[in-house]
Amino acid sequence: MKGIIFTEFMDLVEKKFGLDALDQLLLDAGDEGVYTSVGSYDHNNLVRLIVQLSKQTGIAAEELQRVFGQSVFENLYQSLPKKSHLQCCTSSVQFIRLVEDYIHVEVKKLYQEANPPRFEFISENETEMVFDYKSARCMSHVCLGLIEGCAQHYGEVVDIVMHNNDKSGNDVRFKVAIVG
Incomplete structure (x- = not known):
C-alpha cells in the first residue's frame, strides 16, 4: 500500500484526536510511525492502526475507515495531474x-x-x-x-x-x- 495513505491517516488522527493520541496509538500498536508518502508498506500495518484507534476511541473500525476515506478524498484529488x-x-x-x-x-x-x-x-x-x-x-x-x-x-x-x-x-x- 502506498505511503501516502499512511501519512494521510496519521494526519487525520492528529487533527481529530490530537498529537498525544497519535503518539499513544503508535505506542500501543507497536508502530514507529515512520512512513513516507512515496514508500510502499504492508496494508496490515494500517489495519492494525485502525483497530488500535478503535479500541482507544470506542469508535467502530468501519466508521473510522469511512471517516478516513471522506477526509482523504480532497487531498488525493488535489494530487492528480x-x-x-x-x-x-x-x-x-x-x-x-x-x-x-x-x-x-x-x-x-x-x-x-x-x-x-x-x-x-x-x-x-x-x-x-x-x-x-x-x-x-x-x-x-x-x-x-x-x-x-x-x-x-x-x-x-x-x-x-x-x-x-x-x-x-x-x-x-x-x-x-x-x-x-
Missing part, C-alpha cells in the same frame, strides 16, 4: 468510473508491485451506478468514505448502498445514486 481526464469530470459518477480506467491503471504503471482494488461495473448511467469493489485488503468502508468525499467535492447528495458479495469482505457491491 492538472491535465488529467479526471479534472474534466462534472459528477461523482463520472469520477468513480474513471478511477478504474485511469487512476488504477496509472498506479500500476508507476508502481509495478502495486495491487490497487478493482472496480467491476455492473450498470451505470449519468446519475447512478452499480459496481463491485474487489480488494484483498478488505477496506470497503474506506471506499465508502471516498465515494462520500467525492460526492461532497461535486456538491452532490448521494444514496449509497453496500452489500457484501462474500463473507471475507473482499468483494462488496456498491449502488451509488445521485439524489440531489
Whole structure:
C-alpha cells in the first residue's frame, strides 16, 4: 500500500484526536510511525492502526475507515495531474468510473508491485451506478468514505448502498445514486 495513505491517516488522527493520541496509538500498536508518502508498506500495518484507534476511541473500525476515506478524498484529488481526464469530470459518477480506467491503471504503471482494488461495473448511467469493489485488503468502508468525499467535492447528495458479495469482505457491491 502506498505511503501516502499512511501519512494521510496519521494526519487525520492528529487533527481529530490530537498529537498525544497519535503518539499513544503508535505506542500501543507497536508502530514507529515512520512512513513516507512515496514508500510502499504492508496494508496490515494500517489495519492494525485502525483497530488500535478503535479500541482507544470506542469508535467502530468501519466508521473510522469511512471517516478516513471522506477526509482523504480532497487531498488525493488535489494530487492528480492538472491535465488529467479526471479534472474534466462534472459528477461523482463520472469520477468513480474513471478511477478504474485511469487512476488504477496509472498506479500500476508507476508502481509495478502495486495491487490497487478493482472496480467491476455492473450498470451505470449519468446519475447512478452499480459496481463491485474487489480488494484483498478488505477496506470497503474506506471506499465508502471516498465515494462520500467525492460526492461532497461535486456538491452532490448521494444514496449509497453496500452489500457484501462474500463473507471475507473482499468483494462488496456498491449502488451509488445521485439524489440531489
